[in-house]
Amino acid sequence: MSQNIANPSPDQALQDFASGAEILLRALKDQGVEVIFGYPGGAVLPIYDAIFNQNAIRHILVRHEQAAVHAAEGYARSTGKVGCVLVTSGPGATNAITGLLDALMDSVPLVCLTGQVPTHLIGNDAFQEADTTGITRPATKHNYLVKRGEDLARVVHEAFYVARSGRPGPVVIDLPKDILIGQAPYFPAPETPHRSYRPTTEPDAGQIAKAVALLKSAKRPVIYSGGGVINAGPAASEALRELVRKTGFPCTSTLMGLGAYPAGDPLFLGMLGMHGTYEANLVMHGCDVMLNIGARFDDRVTGRLNAFSPGSRKIHVDIDSSSINKNVPVEVPVVGDAGKAIRAILAAWDAEPTEVDRPAIAAWWKQIDEWRGIDCLRFRQDMTKGAIIKPQYAVQRLYDITRELKAKTGRETFISTEVGQHQMWAAQYFGFDAPNRWMTSGGLGTMGYGLPAAMGVQVAYPDALCIDIAGEASILMNIQEMSTLAQYRLPVKVFILNNQYMGMVRQWQELLHGGRYSESYTAALPDFVKLAESFHGVGLRAKSVDELDDVIRRMIESDSPVIADICVDEKENCFPMIPSGAPHNEMILGPEHGTLLQMAGARSMTDEGLALV
Amino acid sequence: MSQLEQRSAIISVLVENESGILARVIGLFTGRGYNIDSLTVAPVDPARNHSRINIVTSGTEMVIEQIKAQLDRLVQVYRIADLSTQGPHVARELALIKVVCSGSERVEALRLAEAFRARVIDATLESFVFEMTGNTEKLDAFIELMRGLGLAEVSRTGVAAIARGTATI
Numbered sequence: 001m002s003q004n005i006a007n008p009s010p011d012q013a014l015q016d017f018a019s020g021a022e023i024l025l026r027a028l029k030d031q032g033v034e035v036i037f038g039y040p041g042g043a044v045l046p047i048y049d050a051i052f053n054q055n056a057i058r059h060i061l062v063r064h065e066q067a068a069v070h071a072a073e074g075y076a077r078s079t080g081k082v083g084c085v086l087v088t089s090g091p092g093a094t095n096a097i098t099g100l101l102d103a104l105m106d107s108v109p110l111v112c113l114t115g116q117v118p119t120h121l122i123g124n125d126a127f128q129e130a131d132t133t134g135i136t137r138p139a140t141k142h143n144y145l146v147k148r149g150e151d152l153a154r155v156v157h158e159a160f161y162v163a164r165s166g167r168p169g170p171v172v173i174d175l176p177k178d179i180l181i182g183q184a185p186y187f188p189a190p191e192t193p194h195r196s197y198r199p200t201t202e203p204d205a206g207q208i209a210k211a212v213a214l215l216k217s218a219k220r221p222v223i224y225s226g227g228g229v230i231n232a233g234p235a236a237s238e239a240l241r242e243l244v245r246k247t248g249f250p251c252t253s254t255l256m257g258l259g260a261y262p263a264g265d266p267l268f269l270g271m272l273g274m275h276g277t278y279e280a281n282l283v284m285h286g287c288d289v290m291l292n293i294g295a296r297f298d299d300r301v302t303g304r305l306n307a308f309s310p311g312s313r314k315i316h317v318d319i320d321s322s323s324i325n326k327n328v329p330v331e332v333p334v335v336g337d338a339g340k341a342i343r344a345i346l347a348a349w350d351a352e353p354t355e356v357d358r359p360a361i362a363a364w365w366k367q368i369d370e371w372r373g374i375d376c377l378r379f380r381q382d383m384t385k386g387a388i389i390k391p392q393y394a395v396q397r398l399y400d401i402t403r404e405l406k407a408k409t410g411r412e413t414f415i416s417t418e419v420g421q422h423q424m425w426a427a428q429y430f431g432f433d434a435p436n437r438w439m440t441s442g443g444l445g446t447m448g449y450g451l452p453a454a455m456g457v458q459v460a461y462p463d464a465l466c467i468d469i470a471g472e473a474s475i476l477m478n479i480q481e482m483s484t485l486a487q488y489r490l491p492v493k494v495f496i497l498n499n500q501y502m503g504m505v506r507q508w509q510e511l512l513h514g515g516r517y518s519e520s521y522t523a524a525l526p527d528f529v530k531l532a533e534s535f536h537g538v539g540l541r542a543k544s545v546d547e548l549d550d551v552i553r554r555m556i557e558s559d560s561p562v563i564a565d566i567c568v569d570e571k572e573n574c575f576p577m578i579p580s581g582a583p584h585n586e587m588i589l590g591p592e593h594g595t596l597l598q599m600a601g602a603r604s605m606t607d608e609g610l611a612l613v
Numbered sequence: 614m615s616q617l618e619q620r621s622a623i624i625s626v627l628v629e630n631e632s633g634i635l636a637r638v639i640g641l642f643t644g645r646g647y648n649i650d651s652l653t654v655a656p657v658d659p660a661r662n663h664s665r666i667n668i669v670t671s672g673t674e675m676v677i678e679q680i681k682a683q684l685d686r687l688v689q690v691y692r693i694a695d696l697s698t699q700g701p702h703v704a705r706e707l708a709l710i711k712v713v714c715s716g717s718e719r720v721e722a723l724r725l726a727e728a729f730r731a732r733v734i735d736a737t738l739e740s741f742v743f744e745m746t747g748n749t750e751k752l753d754a755f756i757e758l759m760r761g762l763g764l765a766e767v768s769r770t771g772v773a774a775i776a777r778g779t780a781t782i
Contacts (some may be wrong), residue, residue: 137637138644142688145632196629197688202662322682325675 006052014604020152021050024113027156029056030189033084035459036060036077037068041088042128043115046180058089060459060488063480065092067452069099069170070478073108074439074456078414080233082109082163083456089115090128093174094135098446100170101139106256107231108398109168111159112140118178132174134239135481141169146176149184154604157189166199167320168231199319200366203336203344210332211291212348212480214280218289219360221249224272224301227256227442228294228318228338230435236339237261237435243342246349248291248361250368252280254295255427256442263431269368270377273301274578275424278376278587279368281578284309285585286367292316294338297328298443307583377428378592385546391422391497391568394548395469399493401552402465403431413437413465418451418474419445421503421574426469448477451494458490465493465556472498473522482535485561493555494563496528499570507573511588532563541565578613621650621671623696623704623774624681627782629689630664637687647672647680651771652704663691665782669762669772694782696774704774708752709734710743714763714772722762729755740765 004085018026024047028036038047051059062068064092064356072083083103087096093114103110108520115137117126133145142156159171223244224270229236237260244251244267251261252269261268270277272284284290289602290312295301297316299423302308305327314330316323317338324333334341381393402413415430416439417423423440432438439457441449458466468475475496485492497503505520529539540559542551548566555564575590619666628634635654642649650669657665658763672753677695684693710731712722719741726733726743726781737743749772756767776782 133633134636137633143633166686196691320686322679322686324677324682326682329675364732555779 016550017185019046019050019173020149020182020184021046023149023152023184023186024156024175024180025050025054026186027086027153031157031160032081033057036084036086037062037071037075037456038086039063039065039068039088039092041090041092041115043089043117043177044086044092044113044175044180046177047086047113047115047175050245059086060455060484062452062484064478065095066099066448067455067478067481067484069096069103069112070446070449070452071456071459072110073099073103073106074416074453075460076108076110076456077230077439077453078436078457079460080436082111082160084324085110085112087112087114087115088128088131088493090130091398092128093130093132093172097139098444100136100172102441102444102446103170104139104141106441107168107227108170109163110170111156111163112170112172112535114172114174116145116174116176119176120178121269122176125136132172136172139170140172141167143172143174143348145174146179149179149182152184153187154190157187158194161194162197165197166201174361189482200321200335201319201337201340203317203334203341205344207332207334208341208344208348209352211317211334212345212352213354214289214313214315214332215247215249215291215345215349216352216354216356218249218284218287219357220364221361222249222283222287222290223249224253224254224290224295225248225251225257225260226293226295228252229257229260230294232294232338232340234435236342237295239339239342239346243346246346249291249354249539250283250365252276252283254298254301255440256440257295258427258438259432259435264433271427273298273584274303275521275574275576276430278303278374278576279371281576281584281587282371283368285583287312290314292318292330293342294318296323297326299327301584302328303356303578303582303584303586307585309584321507353583373559374457374589375590376593377437379590380592381545383545386544388569389542389545389548389566390427391425391499391572393424393545394495394566394568395422395496397427397548398429398467398469398552401549401556402467405465405556409464411463412461414439414454414457414461415469416440416450416457416466416468418450418468418477419447420471420474420505421499421507421572422469422471422474424574425497430469447474450483451475451478452490454492454494455484455490456493459488466490467493467495470494470496471503472496472500472525472528473502476526478530482537482561482563483534486536490561491559492561493558494532494561495555496563496565497568498525498565499568499572500525500527501570503570504574505607510573511577511579528563528565532561535561539563539565541567543567617673619671619673621675621697622677622680623702623772624668624670624684625694625696625774625782626666626668626684627691627693628664628666628687630662631689631693631698632735633686634664634689635666637689638668638684641683642670642680644666645679645683653771653773658754660776667771667773692782694776696776699776700780701777702774704748704772705746705779706752706772707744707746707747707770708756709768710745710756710759710764711740711766712743712763713740713765715739718762722759725755725758725762731755
């Protein structure tokens, strides 16, 4: 393929020249970048030199490139802005790949600048050379290799446009060193629309009308909202609230969508899916009309596809048309931005005079209340002094105390998690009432995400309380970032639910592999209190239920980074659970729920189920 | 057509003539496990910097819709067209076919080439190279016939396709 890139249009008369690195920083500044998370190296020294000579953009030096990307993700998810990463060539770029794929799966807007060897050395197996564009192609929404100085500014502006438009995602710009050193012209961001990439954001009026007609005819409706509502901005979450309250329909949310609709509200059913609530999953199964806004029918939600919500008619609102009819066929597809689509539905709802079937919906709510009566998240915490802490109780107390803090002082709490049982417990027991407060790795499920993500959030919100709810296995994956926290005085709190096992793996081994706990015990754990202190932070430990509240309060009140080692019951499993291969209405419930335990748990696992993750 | 029936599809993709787009399209197919039965790519409009990729793929109806949606959302893709469902179209392939034979087989090969309207573009006393354009079935049939007459080597392009009439991609 030729390298015949079209020149920028003649409406840009400005042609001042500077070094490529300076042009790069100018373009970043014009795109509104205030922070870059990065790690230096030979190929990017010219950029670091330019960073040294300016102070418009702040640089946060991480301790591993993977953490730089996760930090940019946390920053982007909490602010709605495009995160920015800078890493060097070769191993710097390859270390970033996990983070890039994480951003791609969870639709987080990022621009990742990677260094590259000089253009004349590309393909020569030079020192710290990697085929970055080739390796990152499947891990990014789009990527660029800048081969000429005159393309540099245009590519940077385009990269930001691509990262934030349509379904957001990560974009890599590979920058050879000679391009950064050589002279390059500056072009401001173009005003003309992009020549080929113009995603649809306005929903089709005809489809909206069909959707509203279907919704009004519903007797057992459900609104299933996802990460797309969060990505569409806080206005979309407000619109969702209006829609749920106006219609009086039950609302459930995916893991990625938590916070769009307030958790405590009576119309909210809790999270759905593999570890979602009993009522949310049964509502999805038994509904007759399902409105999916900004979710993608992920396998964690659907369970066995041929048994998913068999009797229902579905409306799917998504900005990415390839997500529609991908695994679940739907009747009314609506391509567009979630916020715009919800507003259009609200307008059409008011314009259309038909009333909903109030008695049928009241009966549906009565059924829902019966299911809620099971109290699927109930657990029992022994409150006697010295009793072991249940992990669910630890999360619940954290939620209660941070909610008191907000009521008393107005201080906001942001939660990030690692991956595993603690992540599910955080989603189940910590209530989110606003969007952009919840940072978790959903699609890729990256252990080691939470600490750097919390770091990114803390950089964006220096006065907020940023807590990484972690497992003791996950936290070790990016523990080196404790050093970054100390350097920049970021008082992130690491709340470890320490049960000495890789909890989720151990749970599956208990339930599906006859209790053969192969390689899931985290042996030789460090003393987390001493570890925190060695990283210039504060270490706290709670070994029994009477110590918990005090540790939480001291953790919150400290001005330093804190690791709180919460020793919890290792035998706890995460319930409800849809075992893989099972339909989403057949859940295993916890030991508190007696006879219902036999429902799916007693059935033998099929080979097909065992083969699924 | 039932949900599970497989069909063949010819998809034309109009793309920005920029490095990486072909790798991205192919990566999309292999990464998601879709078939590429044949593929051609060439610049078609230097002024606008467009290239056209023609892909022959196969799968169930839902898979083919997915392929089209996935292609459509790539940044460098302008438009896609599923020529197999969008009305009448023409599809052509080119093949260069080397046959090494002598005596009666050589005469037979030449006669069949005439019947199929294949052109001789290289001739030695022991061999011919035939050039043939046509739809895939015609090329397949001719090559099959040559197999018994000393077929030595085949070099084929993929399918290039275009809609009939005034419709453009």
